[in-house]
Amino acid sequence: MAEKPSSPAKRDAPGAPRPPDGSQRRDFLTRLGAIVVGAVAGLVPLGAAAFTFFDPLRKKPPEKLPPEWIAVAAANQVPDDGFPRRFEVVADLWDQWTFIPQQPIGAVFLIRNKGESKPTAFNVTCPHLGCAVVLAPDQRSFKCPCHNSAFDLQGVTTPDSPSPRAMDELETRISQNGQIEVKYENYYAGIKDKLAKR
Amino acid sequence: MQGLLRWLDDRTGCQAFLREALYEHVPGGSRWRYVWGSTLVFAFVVQTITGLILWAAYSPSSNSAWESVYYIQNEMQGGFWLRGIHHFMAQAMVVLLALHLVQVVWDGAYKAPREVNLWLGLILMQIVLGLSLTGYLLPWDQKGYWATRVATNLMGLVPFVGKSLQDVVVGGKEYGHHTVTRFFALHAGILPALLVFFLVMHIAVFRRHGICAKQPIKRPDQTFWPDQVLKDGVACLAVLAVVLGLNWYFNGADLGAPADGAREYFARPEWYFLYLFQFLKLFEGMGETGELLGAIVIPGAVMGFLFLMPFVGRVRVGHYFNVAFLICVLFGVGVLTFLARWEDQHNVAYQNAVWEGEQNAKLAKKLATYGIPPEGMKLALRNNARALALRTLTETCLRCHTYVDENGHGWNLVETPPEKVGDRPSGGPSAPNLYNFGRRAWVEGLLNKEKIAGDHYFGRTPIKNRDGGMVKYITGTPEDPGFSATYKPEDIPKIAAALAAEGGFQTEDKEPIAAGRALLQNSSGCAMCHEFHGDGSLIGTAPNLTGWGSREWIAGMISNPSHQNYYGHLSANEQTMPAFSASARSANKVPLHPEVIKALAEWLRGEW
Numbered sequence: 001m002a003e004k005p006s007s008p009a010k011r012d013a014p015g016a017p018r019p020p021d022g023s024q025r026r027d028f029l030t031r032l033g034a035i036v037v038g039a040v041a042g043l044v045p046l047g048a049a050a051f052t053f054f055d056p057l058r059k060k061p062p063e064k065l066p067p068e069w070i071a072v073a074a075a076n077q078v079p080d081d082g083f084p085r086r087f088e089v090v091a092d093l094w095d096q097w098t099f100i101p102q103q104p105i106g107a108v109f110l111i112r113n114k115g116e117s118k119p120t121a122f123n124v125t126c127p128h129l130g131c132a133v134v135l136a137p138d139q140r141s142f143k144c145p146c147h148n149s150a151f152d153l154q155g156v157t158t159p160d161s162p163s164p165r166a167m168d169e170l171e172t173r174i175s176q177n178g179q180i181e182v183k184y185e186n187y188y189a190g191i192k193d194k195l196a197k198r
Numbered sequence: 199m200q201g202l203l204r205w206l207d208d209r210t211g212c213q214a215f216l217r218e219a220l221y222e223h224v225p226g227g228s229r230w231r232y233v234w235g236s237t238l239v240f241a242f243v244v245q246t247i248t249g250l251i252l253w254a255a256y257s258p259s260s261n262s263a264w265e266s267v268y269y270i271q272n273e274m275q276g277g278f279w280l281r282g283i284h285h286f287m288a289q290a291m292v293v294l295l296a297l298h299l300v301q302v303v304w305d306g307a308y309k310a311p312r313e314v315n316l317w318l319g320l321i322l323m324q325i326v327l328g329l330s331l332t333g334y335l336l337p338w339d340q341k342g343y344w345a346t347r348v349a350t351n352l353m354g355l356v357p358f359v360g361k362s363l364q365d366v367v368v369g370g371k372e373y374g375h376h377t378v379t380r381f382f383a384l385h386a387g388i389l390p391a392l393l394v395f396f397l398v399m400h401i402a403v404f405r406r407h408g409i410c411a412k413q414p415i416k417r418p419d420q421t422f423w424p425d426q427v428l429k430d431g432v433a434c435l436a437v438l439a440v441v442l443g444l445n446w447y448f449n450g451a452d453l454g455a456p457a458d459g460a461r462e463y464f465a466r467p468e469w470y471f472l473y474l475f476q477f478l479k480l481f482e483g484m485g486e487t488g489e490l491l492g493a494i495v496i497p498g499a500v501m502g503f504l505f506l507m508p509f510v511g512r513v514r515v516g517h518y519f520n521v522a523f524l525i526c527v528l529f530g531v532g533v534l535t536f537l538a539r540w541e542d543q544h545n546v547a548y549q550n551a552v553w554e555g556e557q558n559a560k561l562a563k564k565l566a567t568y569g570i571p572p573e574g575m576k577l578a579l580r581n582n583a584r585a586l587a588l589r590t591l592t593e594t595c596l597r598c599h600t601y602v603d604e605n606g607h608g609w610n611l612v613e614t615p616p617e618k619v620g621d622r623p624s625g626g627p628s629a630p631n632l633y634n635f636g637r638r639a640w641v642e643g644l645l646n647k648e649k650i651a652g653d654h655y656f657g658r659t660p661i662k663n664r665d666g667g668m669v670k671y672i673t674g675t676p677e678d679p680g681f682s683a684t685y686k687p688e689d690i691p692k693i694a695a696a697l698a699a700e701g702g703f704q705t706e707d708k709e710p711i712a713a714g715r716a717l718l719q720n721s722s723g724c725a726m727c728h729e730f731h732g733d734g735s736l737i738g739t740a741p742n743l744t745g746w747g748s749r750e751w752i753a754g755m756i757s758n759p760s761h762q763n764y765y766g767h768l769s770a771n772e773q774t775m776p777a778f779s780a781s782a783r784s785a786n787k788v789p790l791h792p793e794v795i796k797a798l799a800e801w802l803r804g805e806w
Binding site: 056130148 | 347351371375463482488
């Protein structure tokens with residue numbers, strides 16, 4: 001051991017630099033400079049990261065344009081017997097960089113009551129928390145398998161249901177070539193208002 | 199060697215550090231109750247090691263996440279154990295957290311001057327729960343996908359910023375690539391970094407105040423090394439043993455069918471979040487307010503109270519109140535978890551969905567062994583004849599039929615009397631159990647007086663009461679001249695063997711098969727009505743038993759049950775099963791593709 005290593009105690013030895021007492025103008029500028037330079041160096045990458053991270057709040061991806069009419073079934077597949085039938089909604093799907101043509105993007109229940117010319121359509125997504133609603137075993141109501149939300153065949157919540165709103169009804173029409181078309185949309189779950197995810 | 203160590207110590211101070219770490223003062227000596235913190239550190243280290251290697255094989259995107267996890271689990275050497283340890287250690291960590299918290303509160307280790315350390319610990323608890331929640335999604339199977347839809351929708355309920363928060367976490371409005379990448383970044387980067395940061399502070403503050411020794415101190419003081427280290431080590435080993443045991447017992451970490459937003463699934467969270475799930479159900483009929491209370495306000499208030507425990511502990515009986523509060527909360531959690539489980543076990547629709555999920559998962563893994571196309575397993579599954587057959591099975595066949603094994607496991611329809619709603623029978627089985635169809639056991643049950651009129655066979659079908667029908671024949675008595683079973687009970691296994699052989703099952707016992715064939719061709723027995731390798735004169739009086747239960751026979755039955763070969767002899771009212779082939783299906787119904795019908799027949803025969 002030729003050299004005696006420095007020990008932490010040496011820092012407090014006479015002659016070591018002392019913390020500035022803050023009385024001089026130059027000290028103030030140095031401190032201000034250190035803070036500003038440090039903050040800029042730190043905040044620029046942080047800001048760049050946050051800016052990209054919050055991209056979903058600004059972006060309007062192509063699939064979020066107002067919905068178009070999508071044919072989901074032939075008119076004669078839904079007789080006017082008041083019985084709900086489930087159909088998949090097939091459309092082009094964008095998943096960020098992936099484009100998947102003509103794939104199921106969701107499903108609807110179609111019900112046509114006696115004498116009605118076009119059916120009522122409900123999005124199968126539960127307005128409570130976004131599970132998929134199924135037909136109850138008695139086939140006279142809809143039921144969500146997650147938190148037991150229940151809806152009658154008009155889509156209205158039953159009294160013992162935790163869902164804040166009725167099932168989300170979608171616009172329908174019958175096209176000239178006898179297809180049932182639906183304006184398919186998804187809505188934010190869990191709130192009283194029917195707010196489209198767009 | 200000594201010299202080298204001294205040289206290193208001179209430059210780094212490592213000896214002092216080691217001394218500081220190992221010779222921590224333990225007043226009253228080592229105790230088992232002090233091990234929980236160490237087991238948690240151990241669990242975190244295990245998660246880091248296994249997680250990094252899982253990372254090395256994981257591919258975060260919506261068309262490769264499930265696929266890469268499948269590959270880790272089933273194709274990589276040791277992947278079964280690596281993923282199993284990570285999966286079950288995550289669950290052990292939650293249990294250890296609860297134990298650590300109980301021990302800290304019970305011993306009053308949260309009181310001054312250790313308040314800040316309690317808060318750091320509670321923050322660590324949130325981070326670990328966040329890791330669990332994000333990790334649940336990463337396999338991108340149906341279970342994780344649907345549970346995450348619920349969890350992120352709950353996030354949307356947070357006042358003011360909820361919607362934005364939800365969009366940022368999900369990575370857009372819809373679930374896809376960026377949901378996986380964001381959850382992965384949280385799970386493998388952001389949350390572990392935060393955890394390390396708070397863990398370092400937690401340990402530093404812990405060392406500043408020292409261990410909160412159990413009073414009164416009766417035994418001599420010790421240092422951390424070696425007595426407490428031994429106890430900690432034993433505890434860590436025990437945790438590891440439990441984790442390995444769980445992986446063995448459950449046959450590895452679960453992997454469901456690949457996530458598909460267009461295929462509904464009964465979402466359930468991981469078991470340690472079930473109490474929150476069940477809690478939400480209590481707020482029925484209260485709308486938005488109920489949700490806010492159940493999902494955010496009340497759980498938030500309970501967590502908030504835990505943060506305030508040091509102040510409550512200052513008043514005279516405050517400590518006892520804190521202990522009682524924590525015990526009540528844990529008891530409530532236990533009761534709610536039990537209720538969630540109990541409800542699901544008595545929910546036939548849920549049991550059916552679980553069974554369907556198992557079938558889909560099995561099929562996805564089977565297809566994956568043939569190689570997964572670049573667009574991923576979800577799309578491969580959607581257009582696969584077998585997948586379509588499974589979907590037909592659960593959406594159509596099992597509307598009337600059941601599929602239940604000897605243990606009652608399988609697809610059990612809800613027990614309500616069959617009646618028609620629209621053009622379909624309402625819930626409740628109205629047709630025979632398809633389990634084992636074509637095999638000996640099925641035939642033996644059919645020919646059993648007690649069973650044929652029961653729910654598993656023709657008990658709920660119109661042909662139960664048909665004059666001159668099979669049920670009357672089997673259950674008939676000798677007083678019913680000319681029309682009662684002419685075979686002896688000991689003949690039943692022979693007939694069953696012969697019929698099973700028709701479908702290609704049970705071909706080894708030659709002798710009973712020959713005897714059974716003779717019985718089937720006896721013109722005062724089966725061959726009064728059924729054709730069986732005869733001249734064809736009996737076709738059209740009862741189902742043709744030639745080739746019964748074979749793939750072709752079943753496919754023909756599904757295609758058109760009203761054909762002469764099957765139930766063409768029944769009246770229109772008695773013919774309850776619809777036809778599914780393009781040629782026989784009524785005009786406004788979508789027929790099944792022949793490949794799907796073939797796949798259905800193969801599935802029923804247990805061929806895939």
